[in-house]
Amino acid sequence: MSETVAPEGVRTELEGSIESLRVERRATVVVRGATLTVDQEALFRGPARFEGSLACGRFEARDGDVRLVGNLTSRDGVEVRDGELEVTGSLDAPSVDVDRRLTVGGPVRVGSVDVGGRLSCAASLLAQRVSVGGVMQVAGRLEADRVDAGGSAEIGEGQIGDLEVGGTIRIGGGTVRRRLEVGGRLVVEGPLAFGRLEAGGMVEFQGPATGGSIEVGGILEARKDLTFEDLRIGGVGQITDQGRGRSAHIGGRFTVGGNLELSGRLEVGGRVSVAGALQALEVEIGGRLEADRAMVGESLEVGGSISTRAGARAGRLRLGRRSTARGPLIGEHVDIGAEATAEEVFGKSVRIGRGARVHRIVAEEVELRTEAEVDEVVYTRELRVDAKARTATTRQVGSLPPFPL
Numbered sequence: 001m002s003e004t005v006a007p008e009g010v011r012t013e014l015e016g017s018i019e020s021l022r023v024e025r026r027a028t029v030v031v032r033g034a035t036l037t038v039d040q041e042a043l044f045r046g047p048a049r050f051e052g053s054l055a056c057g058r059f060e061a062r063d064g065d066v067r068l069v070g071n072l073t074s075r076d077g078v079e080v081r082d083g084e085l086e087v088t089g090s091l092d093a094p095s096v097d098v099d100r101r102l103t104v105g106g107p108v109r110v111g112s113v114d115v116g117g118r119l120s121c122a123a124s125l126l127a128q129r130v131s132v133g134g135v136m137q138v139a140g141r142l143e144a145d146r147v148d149a150g151g152s153a154e155i156g157e158g159q160i161g162d163l164e165v166g167g168t169i170r171i172g173g174g175t176v177r178r179r180l181e182v183g184g185r186l187v188v189e190g191p192l193a194f195g196r197l198e199a200g201g202m203v204e205f206q207g208p209a210t211g212g213s214i215e216v217g218g219i220l221e222a223r224k225d226l227t228f229e230d231l232r233i234g235g236v237g238q239i240t241d242q243g244r245g246r247s248a249h250i251g252g253r254f255t256v257g258g259n260l261e262l263s264g265r266l267e268v269g270g271r272v273s274v275a276g277a278l279q280a281l282e283v284e285i286g287g288r289l290e291a292d293r294a295m296v297g298e299s300l301e302v303g304g305s306i307s308t309r310a311g312a313r314a315g316r317l318r319l320g321r322r323s324t325a326r327g328p329l330i331g332e333h334v335d336i337g338a339e340a341t342a343e344e345v346f347g348k349s350v351r352i353g354r355g356a357r358v359h360r361i362v363a364e365e366v367e368l369r370t371e372a373e374v375d376e377v378v379y380t381r382e383l384r385v386d387a388k389a390r391t392a393t394t395r396q397v398g399s400l401p402p403f404p405l
Contacts, residue, residue, distance in 0.1 A: 006048075021056070023048045025064065035071070053089065061085060071106065090123075107140070141174075157190075173207060208241075225258075242276075271304075283314070293405065300331070311404040317347070328404045334363075346403040352389075362400055 006012040008024035015032035020040040023029060029036075031052025038056035047064030054068060058076040064083045071089035072078070078085070080098040090106035096113040103120045112129040113119070119132045124140035129147075136153040145161040147153075152167045158174035164181040173190025180186075182199040187206070194211040197203070201218045208224040215232045222238065228245040231237070237250050240257045247264035248254070254268050259276035266272070266280045274291040281297045283289075289302050293310035300314035308327035317331035325342040334345050338353040343360070345352075350363040352372040360376045368374060368389040377383060377394045378401075385391060 008046075023050070031070070047083070059093070152184075295405065313403075313405045321353070330403050330405055338369075346400075362403070364400070 002019040004018045006023040006027040009026045011028045013030045017037040021042045023044045025046030028049045035053040041058045042056040044061035050068040053070035055073040059074045059078040061080045067086045074093035077095040084101040086103040088105040091108045094111040100117045107123045108125045110127045114131045116133045118135045121138045127144045132149045134151040136149040141157045143159045147163045150166045153169040155171040162179045166183045168185045170187045176194040178195045180197045184201045186203045190207040197214045199216045203220045205222040210227040213230040217234045220237045223240045225242045231248040234251045237254045242258040243260045250268045252270045254272040256274045262280040265282040267284045269286045271288040278291040278294040283300045285302045287304040289306045294312035296314035299316040301318045303320040305324040311328035313330040316333045318335045321337040323340040328344040330346040334347040334350045339355040341357045347363045349365045351367045355371040358374045362378045365382045367384045370386040370388040372389040
């Protein structure tokens with residue numbers, strides 16, 4: 001095999017096509033013409049500079065940084081050991097393996113890319129698999145089946161199967177088809193569709209987002225509409241516009257600027273505030289519930305307080321001990337806890353706990369336990385009043401007036 005050598009520390013001009021190339025330390029290779037073609041291997045043995053485009057079989061560099069001013073096309077793969085590679089133009093290879101840093105100014109088309117330190121791509125990146133030990137930056141579109149970054153990542157737009165980042169990621173938008181996992185913070189600047197999302201710290205959706213299950217350890221903020229299957233947040237959740245999904249479990253506080261529509265269960269440990277209508281099959285709130293209206297198919301349970309403008313309706317509605325309610329409460333079965341207070345209660349069966357205070361009750365059956373106080377009771381079938389309970393007005397009627405909601 002005929003080998004062409006670029007001597008150490010010397011400027012060498014080459015053109016056309018050669019069989020193989022060895023570039024010694026601190027050498028400079030200048031290409032006369034559009035591209036230098038190397039049929040077999042191009043080997044760089046230390047830091048070097050290559051001025052022009054290179055098309056070769058295998059590209060290998062050792063013990064230094066290589067800067068290639070032009071395009072790099074490798075038929076058999078690129079390997080850089082104990083060094084860095086910078087390509088100012090495009091990069092095309094079946095595989096790329098760089099120990100320290102890879103910088104590419106143009107588009108990248110590879111089967112797989114592994115970088116131990118930092119990957120910087122000023123244009124698009126198309127690959128089956130991308131693995132980066134430290135920081136990944138792709139200014140354009142990233143298309144890959146699997147992407148892993150141990151540190152942080154910045155992606156202009158993603159069309160990705162699985163995306164896993166150990167620290168912080170900022171992405172312009174796109175699609176993550178299966179799984180998006182972030183150890184720290186996720187910031188999405190535009191629309192994003194995804195399968196499953198797991199984030200240990202904070203998630204910020206600046207555009208509309210649609211996905212499957214979402215699990216966030218700390219804070220989630222969605223500035224536009226958020227559509228999901230199951231939403232789990234350990235701390236605080238905030239949706240500026242509409243929220244739609246199957247179920248939501250929030251450990252702390254939950255705020256929705258529009259409507260919140262759930263086909264399943266809502267569970268909030270602290271406070272939930274919905275500027276529009278709340279719809280769900282089941283709702284359990286440990287603290288305070290605020291909404292324009294609440295429409296719950298089966299059960300609504302509030303441990304602290306509830307405040308609505310139009311009212312809250314549920315199949316079974318329970319207000320906890322010493323809780324307060326503003327706005328009408330409507331249900332098949334309504335249970336007002338001990339020492340709680342409510343304004344108006346409508347239902348088929350209503351039970352008022354010990355020492356509770358209610359302004360008005362309209363129901364088929366009513367039970368007032370000891371020391372309960374009610375200003376007005378309107379009923380059709382039965383009224384049971386403890387000897388120590390007090391009612392200012394009671395009235396039995398043939399049929400009840402229409403309920404709110």
